[in-house]
Amino acid sequence: MLNVLGNLFIVAAPSGAGKSSLISALLAQSQRHSLINQAQLSVSHTTRAPREGEIDGQHYHFVDVEKFESLIAQQAFYEYAKVFDNYYGTSIAAISDKLKQGVDVFLDIDWQGARQIKALNPEVSSIFILPPSIEALRERLVGRGKDAQAVIDKRMQQAVSEMSHYNEFDYLIVNDDFDTALAELTSIVNATSLKTLKQTQRHGDLLTQLLA
Ligand SMILES: Nc1nc2c(ncn2[C@@H]2O[C@H](COP(=O)(O)OP(=O)(O)OP(=O)(O)O)[C@@H](O)[C@H]2O)c(=O)[nH]1
Ligand SMILES: [Mg+2]
Numbered sequence: 001m002l003n004v005l006g007n008l009f010i011v012a013a014p015s016g017a018g019k020s021s022l023i024s025a026l027l028a029q030s031q032r033h034s035l036i037n038q039a040q041l042s043v044s045h046t047t048r049a050p051r052e053g054e055i056d057g058q059h060y061h062f063v064d065v066e067k068f069e070s071l072i073a074q075q076a077f078y079e080y081a082k083v084f085d086n087y088y089g090t091s092i093a094a095i096s097d098k099l100k101q102g103v104d105v106f107l108d109i110d111w112q113g114a115r116q117i118k119a120l121n122p123e124v125s126s127i128f129i130l131p132p133s134i135e136a137l138r139e140r141l142v143g144r145g146k147d148a149q150a151v152i153d154k155r156m157q158q159a160v161s162e163m164s165h166y167n168e169f170d171y172l173i174v175n176d177d178f179d180t181a182l183a184e185l186t187s188i189v190n191a192t193s194l195k196t197l198k199q200t201q202r203h204g205d206l207l208t209q210l211l212a
Pocket of ligand 1: 014015016019044045048079080081083088089090108109110111112113114
């Protein structure tokens with residue numbers, strides 16, 4: 001049987017919109033077979049320091065600036081950008097084998113990376129997650145209430161600046177009710193797998209029989 005390539009999905013959002021929770025719930029859907037294809041998250045490279053509990057090679061590939069720049073020079077990245085003074089990038093290696101195995105790959109990246117990928121491959125589906133209100137976003141960013149006001153203001157500003165790019169994405173999801181947002185995300189992912197080109201590859205034998 002012809003191997004059906006996996007689909008690539010870009011998921012972006014302002015900090016605090018619930019992107020990480022939505023993506024993890026989506027990957028769990030894949031384990032429950034609610035998705036047509038298997039789904040995996042791409043592991044990016046970053047120069048930011050690992051946080052407590054983050055594992056190298058699992059949450060990110062943590063590298064220093066010198067290493068990151070040598071990877072840029074080797075053209076190892078599909079896209080990369082500076083986000084909050086650190087480099088972040090998706091290596092070609094992080095996605096190509098998975099796609100070849102028919103796995104859908106999710107990129108948790110910012111608008112700059114999304115723009116680079118869309119310029120190279122307009123057919124890649126990009127999804128932007130919005131919070132239900134500016135108050136909800138602020139509440140989620142305030143979090144434990146330990147951050148100084150200036151830090152919160154800066155994060156809000158960054159969130160608004162990220163959101164100003166919503167229009168460059170193919171799909172918009174408002175994460176008000178989590179289960180609704182997850183169902184919407186799932187429907188985008190499954191609809192992509194059902195495109196005629198994909199279905200023709202998947203059901204080649206059936207089509208041959210039906211049309212014989
Ligand atoms: N362009 C690009 N952006 C990335 C990549 N990996 C992560 N990012 C983005 O970098 C930003 C910061 O990510 P992190 O340092 O993990 O911090 P975080 O707590 O996850 O931040 P938020 O998800 O924004 O709340 C997020 O917007 C990510 O989507 C990548 O490979 N390329
Ligand atoms: Mg995140």
